Amino acid sequence: MQGGAGTSKKLVNRDSFSQFLANLTFEQEQEFKLGNALFRKLWVASPSSTQASDGLGPLFNSRSCQSCHLKDGRGHPPLADGDATSMLIRLARPANTEAERRLIADHAVLNFADPVYGGQLQDKAVTGLAAEGKISVAYTEKPFAYPDGEIVSLRYPTFEIKDLAYGDMHPEIAISPRIAPPMIGLGLVEAIPQADIIANADPDDANADGVSGRVQIVRHPETGELTLGRFGWKAQNATIRQQSADAFSGDIGISSPASANPYGDCTQNQTACRALPDGVQDRLGDTEAPDPVLDLVTFYSSNVAVPQRRDVDDPQVLEGKELFYAAGCTSCHTPKFVTTRDAPQKEHRFQLIWPYSDFLLHDLGDEMADGQQVGEADGREWRTPPLWGIGLTETVNGHTYFLHDGRARNLEEAILWHGGEAETARENFAAMTREQRQALIRFLESL
Ligand code: HEC
Numbered sequence: 001m002q003g004g005a006g007t008s009k010k011l012v013n014r015d016s017f018s019q020f021l022a023n024l025t026f027e028q029e030q031e032f033k034l035g036n037a038l039f040r041k042l043w044v045a046s047p048s049s050t051q052a053s054d055g056l057g058p059l060f061n062s063r064s065c066q067s068c069h070l071k072d073g074r075g076h077p078p079l080a081d082g083d084a085t086s087m088l089i090r091l092a093r094p095a096n097t098e099a100e101r102r103l104i105a106d107h108a109v110l111n112f113a114d115p116v117y118g119g120q121l122q123d124k125a126v127t128g129l130a131a132e133g134k135i136s137v138a139y140t141e142k143p144f145a146y147p148d149g150e151i152v153s154l155r156y157p158t159f160e161i162k163d164l165a166y167g168d169m170h171p172e173i174a175i176s177p178r179i180a181p182p183m184i185g186l187g188l189v190e191a192i193p194q195a196d197i198i199a200n201a202d203p204d205d206a207n208a209d210g211v212s213g214r215v216q217i218v219r220h221p222e223t224g225e226l227t228l229g230r231f232g233w234k235a236q237n238a239t240i241r242q243q244s245a246d247a248f249s250g251d252i253g254i255s256s257p258a259s260a261n262p263y264g265d266c267t268q269n270q271t272a273c274r275a276l277p278d279g280v281q282d283r284l285g286d287t288e289a290p291d292p293v294l295d296l297v298t299f300y301s302s303n304v305a306v307p308q309r310r311d312v313d314d315p316q317v318l319e320g321k322e323l324f325y326a327a328g329c330t331s332c333h334t335p336k337f338v339t340t341r342d343a344p345q346k347e348h349r350f351q352l353i354w355p356y357s358d359f360l361l362h363d364l365g366d367e368m369a370d371g372q373q374v375g376e377a378d379g380r381e382w383r384t385p386p387l388w389g390i391g392l393t394e395t396v397n398g399h400t401y402f403l404h405d406g407r408a409r410n411l412e413e414a415i416l417w418h419g420g421e422a423e424t425a426r427e428n429f430a431a432m433t434r435e436q437r438q439a440l441i442r443f444l445e446s447l
């Protein structure tokens with residue numbers, strides 16, 4: 001029951017990440033279904049005869065939430081040239097002046113977008129407008145030799161943006177490719193008491209275990225107060241609602257009450273985009289997705305159930321669990337938390353959950369670095385992702401591409417890419433016998 005009382009006990013199949021929390025009421029189930037329909041809805045360009053669905057773009061990455069969060073699960077890197085539909089590339093440069101440095105230190109901004117292309121690359125556009133560019137990836141194979149002599153090949157990705165349609169980017173822009181993460185258990189993550197996450201941070205490595213763990217601090221989108229970031233690969237978003245509004249705006253080009261610009265990520269310098277019609281209709285409100293669209297999608301995103309574990313008593317799984325703890329994986333993949341008693345939604349309150357994440361930032365080494373600063377996170381730091389449900393990736397998504405850019409082709413490769421603060425844990429894994437390594441992976445597959 002890794003997702004508390006809401007854990008889904010439904011049969012394991014392709015829909016395993018698409019169930020609502022088991023403890024929802026009948027009325028909430030209806031709300032979840034409406035939210036799900038909006039999560040799957042394909043938006044169309046304006047003007048269109050289906051007015052309630054228009055406003056797409058003009059620049060966009062995808063026409064629906066679900067086309068990235070495939071089956072409410074995980075996206076993948078491009079499998080053929082030009083196919084980057086379930087991922088995106090964030091664009092940002094660091095501060096250059098004292099004034100800019102102050103803005104970051106004050107958490108007024110996370111970083112600085114490209115003056116023309118904005119905060120992310122949109123590789124699609126409505127008819128008649130040029131997409132910003134195409135995402136392409138090339139891999140270099142890199143052997144990893146286990147101490148016992150076994151060799152596996154890892155693939156190191158080099159992402160490139162081709163066919164830039166609006167001129168050169170600012171020379172200091174760092175590109176950060178990111179795969180869409182699974183949607184399960186997010187409301188429970190939001191309900192973990194902030195103090196319990198902060199308690200695990202050890203920024204100066206006071207306990208000298210080689211693992212620091214830093215807190216991402218951002219401005220709360222509604223109150224403006226400093227708060228803990230927990231969503232996204234760099235923990236840069238504090239709330240599911242804001243992450244969803246940002247996705248509507250940046251990924252689909254749809255405005256909502258929490259992100260009201262109908263041109264999404266079209267900058268002032270993209271005049272052709274700014275000249276196109278938007279999908280705002282006075283009779284519906286002043287955004288393209290007026291209330292209650294964002295509320296329903298947020299409700300949906302907050303209430304997707306974590307599936308229950310499988311094979312928990314299998315001796316190999318139990319051995320793997322011990323090895324997972326012994327190797328030091330839990331220094332970052334913190335097994336459990338208890339959610340707060342004051343969560344806004346009753347079903348999220350006071351649940352014992354097993355996400356296997358500390359939701360903190362860690363330096364995973366040079367080869368994992370994207371060189372992009374995002375608020376407190378420097379270009380080498382990533383948020384520990386939760387591991388719950390990870391064993392069902394293949395069942396739900398038909399692939400096993402892991403890590404922020406999908407470079408790992410399976411769980412073993414994902415572990416072998418751990419460097420930086422996680423290097424000792426990786427060495428502990430590598431030093432195991434082949435059977436032990438398999439047992440550890442079997443444990444991950446049971447999550
Ligand atoms: C173009 C692909 C794409 C589309 C479309 C998309 N997402 Fe995402 N989503 C992502 C990526 C990539 C991330 C990770 C973001 C990051 O690290 O910057 C993400 C993260 C999230 C998260 C945080 C998950 C976590 O574990 O931290 C939520 C919630 C979310 N998306 C909701 C939505 C909603 C709601 C929509 C539709 C309005 C949507 N997304 C559309 C790619 C997409």
Ligand code: HEC
Pocket residue numbers: 211324327328329330331332333362364368382383384385386387390401402403404405411414415418421422425426429444
């Ligand atoms: C120092 C902290 C740290 C330690 C120790 C650590 N991890 Fe991780 N782990 C991370 C971070 C951060 C990521 C995300 C990296 C990325 O993709 O950018 C990650 C990603 C993963 C992923 C892929 C998750 C996904 O959604 O793609 C797996 C699987 C994983 N870790 C397993 C392990 C195992 C097994 C161990 C022990 C051998 C371990 N980790 C030790 C921090 C850590």
